[in-house]
Amino acid sequence: MVVTILLAAALMLGLALLFTITLGVAKVRLHVEVDPRIEQINEAVPGANCGGCGFAGCASFARAVVQGKAPANGCPVGGPETAASIAKIMGIELSASHPLQPVVRCQARQTDRLGRAAYNSIGTCAEANVVAGLQACTYGCLGFEDCFNVCRYDAITMVDGLPVIDYEKCTNCGACSKACPREIIARVPFSSDTMYAVACSNRDPGRAMKKICKVGCIACGACAKAAGEMFEVENNLAELDYQAYEKGDPAVAAEKCPTKVILPFGPHKI
Amino acid sequence: MIAELMLILLTAVLINNPVLYYFLGLCPYLGVSNKVDMALGMGMAVTFVMTVAASLTWVVNNLIIFYLNAGYGIDLGFLRYTIFIFVIAGTVQLVEMFLRKFFPHLYDRFGIFLPLITTNCAILGCCLWIDVKGYNLVAGQEGVAASWKFAQALLFGIGNGLGFTLAICLMAGIRERLNFSDVPRDFRGVGITLIVAAILAMAFMGFSGIGG
Numbered sequence: 001m002v003v004t005i006l007l008a009a010a011l012m013l014g015l016a017l018l019f020t021i022t023l024g025v026a027k028v029r030l031h032v033e034v035d036p037r038i039e040q041i042n043e044a045v046p047g048a049n050c051g052g053c054g055f056a057g058c059a060s061f062a063r064a065v066v067q068g069k070a071p072a073n074g075c076p077v078g079g080p081e082t083a084a085s086i087a088k089i090m091g092i093e094l095s096a097s098h099p100l101q102p103v104v105r106c107q108a109r110q111t112d113r114l115g116r117a118a119y120n121s122i123g124t125c126a127e128a129n130v131v132a133g134l135q136a137c138t139y140g141c142l143g144f145e146d147c148f149n150v151c152r153y154d155a156i157t158m159v160d161g162l163p164v165i166d167y168e169k170c171t172n173c174g175a176c177s178k179a180c181p182r183e184i185i186a187r188v189p190f191s192s193d194t195m196y197a198v199a200c201s202n203r204d205p206g207r208a209m210k211k212i213c214k215v216g217c218i219a220c221g222a223c224a225k226a227a228g229e230m231f232e233v234e235n236n237l238a239e240l241d242y243q244a245y246e247k248g249d250p251a252v253a254a255e256k257c258p259t260k261v262i263l264p265f266g267p268h269k270i
Numbered sequence: 271m272i273a274e275l276m277l278i279l280l281t282a283v284l285i286n287n288p289v290l291y292y293f294l295g296l297c298p299y300l301g302v303s304n305k306v307d308m309a310l311g312m313g314m315a316v317t318f319v320m321t322v323a324a325s326l327t328w329v330v331n332n333l334i335i336f337y338l339n340a341g342y343g344i345d346l347g348f349l350r351y352t353i354f355i356f357v358i359a360g361t362v363q364l365v366e367m368f369l370r371k372f373f374p375h376l377y378d379r380f381g382i383f384l385p386l387i388t389t390n391c392a393i394l395g396c397c398l399w400i401d402v403k404g405y406n407l408v409a410g411q412e413g414v415a416a417s418w419k420f421a422q423a424l425l426f427g428i429g430n431g432l433g434f435t436l437a438i439c440l441m442a443g444i445r446e447r448l449n450f451s452d453v454p455r456d457f458r459g460v461g462i463t464l465i466v467a468a469i470l471a472m473a474f475m476g477f478s479g480i481g482g
Binding site: 003004007008011012015016019022023026027030031032060063 | 330334338344345346348349352353356357360363364367368370371374378
């Protein structure tokens, strides 16, 4: 009996010793330099590996933060406290996060639109969008009020078949943006009360676009010349880079735009 | 002899599949089966750990525990579970360091699942099944060479790992397709995954009775 106990203890001890030495040697031999901040951030986040940040797990998120691919406030579960501690580890100032508010990226009112086919049905944008050739502009607002119907806060009014957002009532829920089958209602970070946006979604070449719509973007690039880095013409459409919003003056670009498609959005000017 | 070893391998892969027949290792099976390439990586890691763990535990089990029992009549069989878990945990640690050093990309992809292999019941199950399957040395059968028994155990370990890989890759393939299919709302997510797992297991039931 005593022998069995002693042998069992000796066996376990021997194995423990063996593994300790093996793992110890392996740790030295297979050592990898890791940024200590990754480990610190990994400890600062909740550690639930929920994937809410868009990364595979908390460890991937920590790595992405250190590599600069994710913002310090990228963890939605941890909230401001986690964001503050991550910012402290990274040694950066936490930039205030701006609410994503909707902007309507089309300004063709009912009278501006060129219809191509008659359409008589229940009349929703989602259904009408399936009908090819219903409207000449395949990117623009259809005006069947899907966004208006889905808004629970009465923040959308339809003016001449085009949604107009009441920013006082809007809660930034994003329901309208999801409801729009043509992704015309974009959500942009409002870093100031009034934000400019390109009120056109048409990606047809300038000439083709001009034939079907009088108020669309012709991709001339005047905005990019006037306001520099913040505008970029891509796929026949001017895009506003909201990350670079501070680098230029969008009001100047709006002035220069020949079709007046760059509009201010916000509670004060609509 | 070769034929017998191949039979052990095939049996472990298809008929006594750890996931689809014994329902072991279900958490990585459901957790890492979103993408085929990731599932393949996980399967490879499990195969590797399983092979190493099966051979190491066989060595400890037979060269120490069996030897003490047969030679001196001291039965340390009660230590088997503890030793197995100990060996598996140590091996996984080693694999983790190895991957981190030489295959950092794979290491990134595994994320939290690599440490989970430690507690993967399929691996402990494989080590314990070796005993049930009779690949251990048995007192009174001294005529059978230890190397032959070891080869059997080793192939059983590899086969189990490949079986896990097969099961998880099949599952991942189906789940990739499922993303594009119209699943009823209440079944989406875990529900349909478990139903698919059950159907797969039933399909594999067709193999039962062919081999060991």
